[in-house]
Amino acid sequence: MKIRGVAHRGYPLRYPENTLSSxxxxxxxxxxxxxxxxxxxKDGVPVLMxxxxxxxxxxxxxWVKDYTLEELRQFRVGRDETIPTLEEALLFAKDKMTVNVELKQYGELYPGLEETVLEILKKTDMLDQVYISSFDHYSIVKMRKLSDEVELGLIQWGATPAVVPFMEEIRARYLSLRTEYLTDEYVKLCERSGIQLMVWPVNLKWQFDKAARYPSVLCVTDDLEGFKEMYQERFQ
Structure with a gap:
C-alpha cells in the first residue's frame, strides 16, 4: 500500500537525516x-544538509559553503555515510517518488543556488517529479523567473490569506505550514485556489487526527512507521 505522505528528510528517527539510506x-x-x-x-555543487x-x-x-564537495566527502554522517549531492538523491528517487526540494537560501548566502538547482533538475530529467520550496520567498520568485515549467511552493509558519494572491502571481502550487494552524476555513481557501496544502509536523496522534480530517492535505512526518500505522488504520 502506498502511503500518501511526505518523508521529512527521509526517515530521520531511524537513519541519519538527508542521507541516501534515509x-x-x-x-x-x-x-x-x-x-x-x-x-x-564552495565549488558550487548542490549538497544535502x-x-x-x-x-x-x-x-x-x-559552514557548508566553506568546503568543496571533495572536502565535504571526507566527513562522516552517522557511521559510514557521506553527504550526498542533490543529483544523487534525484537519481535515486527518479520514477519512484515526488521530491520536495527545499532551498536553504538565506538572503544571498548562496549566490547561484537557484540556477544550479534548476540545472540539476534538467540534467536528471526530474522537472516533472520535483517541486521547489523555501522559507525564502524571494528565492522562489527568482526560481519562477528562471523557469516557467518548475513547480513551486512556499513555506510559512502560520496561516495567512494574504499569501494566496502572491502564489497566484508566481504560479506556486504548494503551501506548507505548521499543523497547529490548520483550520476548515484555510483548507477551503486553498482548495478553491488550487493550492496543495502541506502541514508539518505530523508525528503525534493528535496531529494525525487533525490533518486526516482533510483528505486533500499532505502530511509531513519524521516518524514514518508511526505515521504509516495510523494511515493504514484510518484509510485501509
Whole structure:
C-alpha cells in the first residue's frame, strides 16, 4: 500500500537525516513524497544538509559553503555515510517518488543556488517529479523567473490569506505550514485556489487526527512507521 505522505528528510528517527539510506527507507515504507534540504558547496555543487553548518550531522565543523564537495566527502554522517549531492538523491528517487526540494537560501548566502538547482533538475530529467520550496520567498520568485515549467511552493509558519494572491502571481502550487494552524476555513481557501496544502509536523496522534480530517492535505512526518500505522488504520 502506498502511503500518501511526505518523508521529512527521509526517515530521520531511524537513519541519519538527508542521507541516501534515509531516503531509501522512506521509499521502502511506501511513501509517495520525499523532502530534502539543499545548500551549495564552495565549488558550487548542490549538497544535502538541513543546517547551514555540518556540526550537528557530521564528525566535522564549519559552514557548508566553506568546503568543496571533495572536502565535504571526507566527513562522516552517522557511521559510514557521506553527504550526498542533490543529483544523487534525484537519481535515486527518479520514477519512484515526488521530491520536495527545499532551498536553504538565506538572503544571498548562496549566490547561484537557484540556477544550479534548476540545472540539476534538467540534467536528471526530474522537472516533472520535483517541486521547489523555501522559507525564502524571494528565492522562489527568482526560481519562477528562471523557469516557467518548475513547480513551486512556499513555506510559512502560520496561516495567512494574504499569501494566496502572491502564489497566484508566481504560479506556486504548494503551501506548507505548521499543523497547529490548520483550520476548515484555510483548507477551503486553498482548495478553491488550487493550492496543495502541506502541514508539518505530523508525528503525534493528535496531529494525525487533525490533518486526516482533510483528505486533500499532505502530511509531513519524521516518524514514518508511526505515521504509516495510523494511515493504514484510518484509510485501509
Amino acid at each position: 531516503y531509501k527507507a522512506a521509499y521502502d515504507l511506501g511513501f509517495t513524497h520525499l523532502e530534502l534540504d539543499v545548500h551549495l558547496s 538541513h543546517d547551514p553548518t555540518i556540526d550537528r550531522m557530521t564528525d566535522g565543523q564549519g
